[in-house]
Amino acid sequence: MFECFTMASWSPYIVGAGIGVLSWLTFLLSDHPLGCSTAYARTAGMVESVLSQKNVGKMPYYRKFAPKVEWQWMLVLGVVIGAFISAYLSGTFSLQAVPPLFADTFGTGAALRFAVALVGGVLMGLGARWAGGCTSGHGISGTLQLSVASWIAAVCFFAGGILVAGMIYGFPIL
Amino acid sequence: MTLKQLRSNTHAQLVLGLVFGVAFGFLLQKGGVTEYGVILGQLLLTDFTVVKVMLAAIVVGMIGVFLMNRAGMVSLHTRSGSVGATVIGGLIFGAGFAVLGYCPGTAAGAFGSGALDAAIGMIGIAIGAGIFARFYPALDRTVLKRGEFPAETIPELVGMKRGIVVAVVAVLILCLLYSFEVLGI
Numbered sequence: 631m632f633e634c635f636t637m638a639s640w641s642p643y644i645v646g647a648g649i650g651v652l653s654w655l656t657f658l659l660s661d662h663p664l665g666c667s668t669a670y671a672r673t674a675g676m677v678e679s680v681l682s683q684k685n686v687g688k689m690p691y692y693r694k695f696a697p698k699v700e701w702q703w704m705l706v707l708g709v710v711i712g713a714f715i716s717a718y719l720s721g722t723f724s725l726q727a728v729p730p731l732f733a734d735t736f737g738t739g740a741a742l743r744f745a746v747a748l749v750g751g752v753l754m755g756l757g758a759r760w761a762g763g764c765t766s767g768h769g770i771s772g773t774l775q776l777s778v779a780s781w782i783a784a785v786c787f788f789a790g791g792i793l794v795a796g797m798i799y800g801f802p803i804l
Numbered sequence: 805m806t807l808k809q810l811r812s813n814t815h816a817q818l819v820l821g822l823v824f825g826v827a828f829g830f831l832l833q834k835g836g837v838t839e840y841g842v843i844l845g846q847l848l849l850t851d852f853t854v855v856k857v858m859l860a861a862i863v864v865g866m867i868g869v870f871l872m873n874r875a876g877m878v879s880l881h882t883r884s885g886s887v888g889a890t891v892i893g894g895l896i897f898g899a900g901f902a903v904l905g906y907c908p909g910t911a912a913g914a915f916g917s918g919a920l921d922a923a924i925g926m927i928g929i930a931i932g933a934g935i936f937a938r939f940y941p942a943l944d945r946t947v948l949k950r951g952e953f954p955a956e957t958i959p960e961l962v963g964m965k966r967g968i969v970v971a972v973v974a975v976l977i978l979c980l981l982y983s984f985e986v987l988g989i
Contacts, residue, residue, distance in 0.1 A: 708825015
């Protein structure tokens with residue numbers, strides 16, 4: 631009966647449908663759409679407020695998104711835990727610094743991968759707040775509410791991603 | 805406790821956020837979308853797992869949220885967008901998506917599955933968000949409001965009833981997913 635929890639992977643349709651049902655519950659019980667990137671902005675604000683309390687209180691962005699632990703921050707924390715439980719149950723949990731695809735092309739050196747991940751993360755954090763959402767906030771929650779901005783954002787996420795991924799690994803079609 | 809009380813109970817919401825997050829992370833990991841190779845595979849158009857998960861989530865979520873909204877049980881949370889904010893921000897995000905190989909949610913899930921580069925990526929995302937916060941007043945004055953979209957939602961944009969748009973989008977998504985299976989994508 632519990633075999634499904636120990637399976638390494640589920641059909642993407644089952645997983646997607648599950649996320650869809652989860653979004654019903656977040657709307658119903660929490661009055662929140664699923665989203666992740668605001669939590670990172672709040673975290674940045676929390677770090678900054680440790681460094682300088684006065685500055686953060688004056689910054690308009692942190693007045694909009696107060697630097698504190700709230701629903702979405704707990705959601706992102708939960709994602710770490712939930713993914714750990716899933717990986718642990720299926721026996722696929724393993725500490726890994728360099729993903730195999732990256733290692734095949736750029737070698738197994740962790741320093742290069744970490745530097746690239748940091749740069750990619752900075753771009754992503756900047757872009758997510760610039761666009762007002764990420765792959766979950768715009769890509770799933772906004773699109774399912776038929777938001778014009780979210781559908782356009784999702785197309786731009788993939789357009790930018792496909793272009794830059796092609797620049798990194800070569801365009802498979804060409 | 806009524807729904808209204810539950811939604812305004814700060815403590816209960818922190819617990820619910822965590823519980824929803826655990827479920828979300830569990831699903832993302834089981835779907836394989838917490839793997840760098842799967843996300844890059846999507847962006848290189850060799851593996852359509854990410855798009856399949858997203859489209860299935862959209863179709864299921866859209867129908868349920870629409871029905872609950874019509875029954876007065878939930879309210880919608882859509883925001884306006886613009887070329888200056890949505891398109892430029894979206895393209896920057898896309899570049900980060902390809903370079904990092906995770907998104908803000910799946911990076912958290914990848915970290916939970918043991919990917920240390922995802923943890924570095926999460927630090928980067930927070931730094932990037934902090935940079936945006938710093939430049940927000942200047943960006944807001946200059947680019948963010950450029951070319952505002954004429955409507956907030958697709959039903960308003962096309963002038964059709966929400967229920968009809970929901971049905972059309974659901975059929976289009978199901979046709980797309982069906983064609984993926986037929987073509988073996």
